[in-house]
Amino acid sequence: MPEVPNGSALPAPSLAHVLSPKLRTVRNRSRASDTTRSGTWRWLTLTVIGALFWFGVMLVLVRLLRYFKNTPEIGALLAGKLLGLVFLSFFAILLLSNIITSLSSYFLARDLDMLVSAPVDWLTLYGAKLLETLVHSSWMVVLIAIPILAAYGYVYDGGFGFVVLALGTTLPYLIIPAAVGAALTLLLVNLFPARRTRDLLSVVAVLALGALVLLFRLLRPEQLARPEGLRSLVDFIALLRTPTSPFLPSDWVQRAIMSALTDRLDVLPLYLLWSTAAAAVVLGAMLHRALYAGGFSKAQESAQQWARAGTLARLGRWALSPLGVLRRELVCKEVRVFFRDTTQWSQLILLAVLVVVYVFNVKFLPLRGQGIGFLLVNVVPFLNLGLSGFVLASIAARFIFPAVSVEGRTLWLLKSSPLPMRELLWSKYWTGTVPLLGLALLIVGVTDALLQVSAFIFAVSVFSIAFLTFAVAGLALGLGAIFPRYESESAAQIPTSFGGLVFMLSSAVLIGAVVLLEARPVYSYLSQEAFGTVADPTDMVVGFALALAVCLMGTFVPLTVAVRRLERLEL
Amino acid sequence: MIQLHGLTKRYGSFTAVDALDLDVPAGELFGFLGPNGAGKTTTLRMIAGILRPSGGTVRIGGIDVNANPAAAKAKLGYIPDRPFIYEKLSGAEFLRFVAGLYSQQGPAIERRMDELLALFDLAEWKNELVESYSHGMRQKLIISSAFLHRPDVIVVDEPMVGLDPKAARILKDLFREYTRRGHTILMSTHTLEVAEDVCDRIAIVQSGRIRAAGTVEELVAGAAASGQRGLEGYFLQLTGERAARELVEVLDA
Numbered sequence: 001m002p003e004v005p006n007g008s009a010l011p012a013p014s015l016a017h018v019l020s021p022k023l024r025t026v027r028n029r030s031r032a033s034d035t036t037r038s039g040t041w042r043w044l045t046l047t048v049i050g051a052l053f054w055f056g057v058m059l060v061l062v063r064l065l066r067y068f069k070n071t072p073e074i075g076a077l078l079a080g081k082l083l084g085l086v087f088l089s090f091f092a093i094l095l096l097s098n099i100i101t102s103l104s105s106y107f108l109a110r111d112l113d114m115l116v117s118a119p120v121d122w123l124t125l126y127g128a129k130l131l132e133t134l135v136h137s138s139w140m141v142v143l144i145a146i147p148i149l150a151a152y153g154y155v156y157d158g159g160f161g162f163v164v165l166a167l168g169t170t171l172p173y174l175i176i177p178a179a180v181g182a183a184l185t186l187l188l189v190n191l192f193p194a195r196r197t198r199d200l201l202s203v204v205a206v207l208a209l210g211a212l213v214l215l216f217r218l219l220r221p222e223q224l225a226r227p228e229g230l231r232s233l234v235d236f237i238a239l240l241r242t243p244t245s246p247f248l249p250s251d252w253v254q255r256a257i258m259s260a261l262t263d264r265l266d267v268l269p270l271y272l273l274w275s276t277a278a279a280a281v282v283l284g285a286m287l288h289r290a291l292y293a294g295g296f297s298k299a300q301e302s303a304q305q306w307a308r309a310g311t312l313a314r315l316g317r318w319a320l321s322p323l324g325v326l327r328r329e330l331v332c333k334e335v336r337v338f339f340r341d342t343t344q345w346s347q348l349i350l351l352a353v354l355v356v357v358y359v360f361n362v363k364f365l366p367l368r369g370q371g372i373g374f375l376l377v378n379v380v381p382f383l384n385l386g387l388s389g390f391v392l393a394s395i396a397a398r399f400i401f402p403a404v405s406v407e408g409r410t411l412w413l414l415k416s417s418p419l420p421m422r423e424l425l426w427s428k429y430w431t432g433t434v435p436l437l438g439l440a441l442l443i444v445g446v447t448d449a450l451l452q453v454s455a456f457i458f459a460v461s462v463f464s465i466a467f468l469t470f471a472v473a474g475l476a477l478g479l480g481a482i483f484p485r486y487e488s489e490s491a492a493q494i495p496t497s498f499g500g501l502v503f504m505l506s507s508a509v510l511i512g513a514v515v516l517l518e519a520r521p522v523y524s525y526l527s528q529e530a531f532g533t534v535a536d537p538t539d540m541v542v543g544f545a546l547a548l549a550v551c552l553m554g555t556f557v558p559l560t561v562a563v564r565r566l567e568r569l570e571l
Numbered sequence: 572m573i574q575l576h577g578l579t580k581r582y583g584s585f586t587a588v589d590a591l592d593l594d595v596p597a598g599e600l601f602g603f604l605g606p607n608g609a610g611k612t613t614t615l616r617m618i619a620g621i622l623r624p625s626g627g628t629v630r631i632g633g634i635d636v637n638a639n640p641a642a643a644k645a646k647l648g649y650i651p652d653r654p655f656i657y658e659k660l661s662g663a664e665f666l667r668f669v670a671g672l673y674s675q676q677g678p679a680i681e682r683r684m685d686e687l688l689a690l691f692d693l694a695e696w697k698n699e700l701v702e703s704y705s706h707g708m709r710q711k712l713i714i715s716s717a718f719l720h721r722p723d724v725i726v727v728d729e730p731m732v733g734l735d736p737k738a739a740r741i742l743k744d745l746f747r748e749y750t751r752r753g754h755t756i757l758m759s760t761h762t763l764e765v766a767e768d769v770c771d772r773i774a775i776v777q778s779g780r781i782r783a784a785g786t787v788e789e790l791v792a793g794a795a796a797s798g799q800r801g802l803e804g805y806f807l808q809l810t811g812e813r814a815a816r817e818l819v820e821v822l823d824a
Binding site for chain 2: 324325326328329330332333336337340341409410411412413414415416417418419420568570571
């Protein structure tokens, strides 16, 4: 126990004291944004969007639950099954997210050197970091769960008691994956160095998520809605009554909530939730006491990595030589940094899954057979353009939007060199756009081929997606530079920032505008082909020219503003 | 070679650098000496073109940094106090990238890279990713990168932080040799011994202003005239001797 000169012993720092820097950081950050006009605007935008999201989720769920409620016999069972499924998916997400977050909060965070070297009690450190992990991993799930639970409470007249019950069930439900995730990470770090574990976990997490999405898609859930798929109602009710996962907390939450809403509160699931949460924390703490010191020491070991120029790298440098020294080196640097950061390249796996699911969905669209005419077969691919645009925007948000922010700590080098900021953005733009364009053309080409569209629609969709790609990439890079997050520890956090939101909204407006502007000429063409009407050539020219102008503006305006911002940037 | 005229930097109502005038000729190693928060780093960052001045001008080799940044920066090598570099590049790749920023490549640059890495004992680490380098090794890599394109002017912020005694010695010798060959170095430090050891001239900076400037001998003579012994006494007198005395009182309390 540390002592002051007059001999009185100092108490060990409390949990609240260890957590206080985090709380103060949040408070100071919100105070700082309160005082500025842009900060207020930011909060207002986020609140409006958040409220719209909650309202939308509630609206859909309330309608669905009312429909269930009015269905005798199976209504409550269906509502319960749905809640169980939602909480089961949340549990999988929470567990993965807690494992990854606890690796950072227990082993890699910047404050650990100070905390571990200070006389902080092991239990306080465990508790503080567990709370930090829980908050960081669970806030998004909580935000989504609120309107869902509110809809259940509203439709089934839960009243104030339901709010207390919802809190009483959700809290232990969140604690369990946090404690289990932290314990699993502790075991992993004791087996591998932390930096290797992070690489390993990123890949495993992305693979698991990808497999989940693929599995869900391959099950073709839309078939379950077909009445001919059910043998008899009795079988169906029997299936609904069987718990999906009786040993998982998601099932306990569902049972506690549905019992209270439809009949009388069943307390067993509540006991199960709280006792499991308590046991997980106690066992986690015991494990922490036994293994943390060794694991933390191991976490300091770096993963030794060598990087010699291989044949591929030499070939790449040779292929890029026509660009000149500066551009070649900038592009090489971008590619190297991307492919050596596991947290970045592993997202490509998810991307591949996303594309496969997308193409799969298009393949199974019921666009063949009786009553499906030329018009529908060609309208769908045109609308497909908008959807592909959104897929590209979400990819650009992950890979292109953070491109300027990740330079934060190295901007001193770029700004003190004679490198024009225009060149920096040029290299980042093309390094991001070329693969995105390849992907865009692949998606649209394959889906158009699957749908057997006419040559005109094929040409429209290929040209449109190409120019949309240029514009979406321009918006992503430009807005990423206008709303940078230079202090972010990982590139994965950057797309979820305010600027990321602005980018997604702007992309939605851009894609919507292009689809709307092209709708008239495309409709004229399709009417001509289907009904023999005469298409007005002015419609065609004006529509496509305006769409092109919107795309060019989307490309150049944000990039020009970004160049100016970067030139004026002070560090 | 470096000319500062009325250089000022304000952050709201706070003035970090206050109408600084300075002329460092070619072939001189000039030391910027001052306590923490005196405005040394801010001045250096303005010279390097990272910060924009609120007033005044910076000229490097006669070229205005704000009017013609690319030409001025081509003559400059900057070494910051905090060695943040690309973690996922190897040492050799980082140096090649920096050479590219100055549009340089080829066998001559490769040779120079190898010489600089060998000088700082980094040759055997050149193919290892920077993320596994220690603080000192990163500092040495950044120093190597600043010398790579043979700039006319080197601006260096607290160069000895994190260096082992051998590297510190090498760096001092390198600085001396470099200025002897007609190049210019502007170095900030708060270590008096370093300034006394290597600098041709020194400026003592406090609250964004130059309080005294001259050769070490001139400053020591100035100190004697004001009743202080040596550069340290003079430095403390100009920058807040009371604080040092209060320290003793706190420790004794």
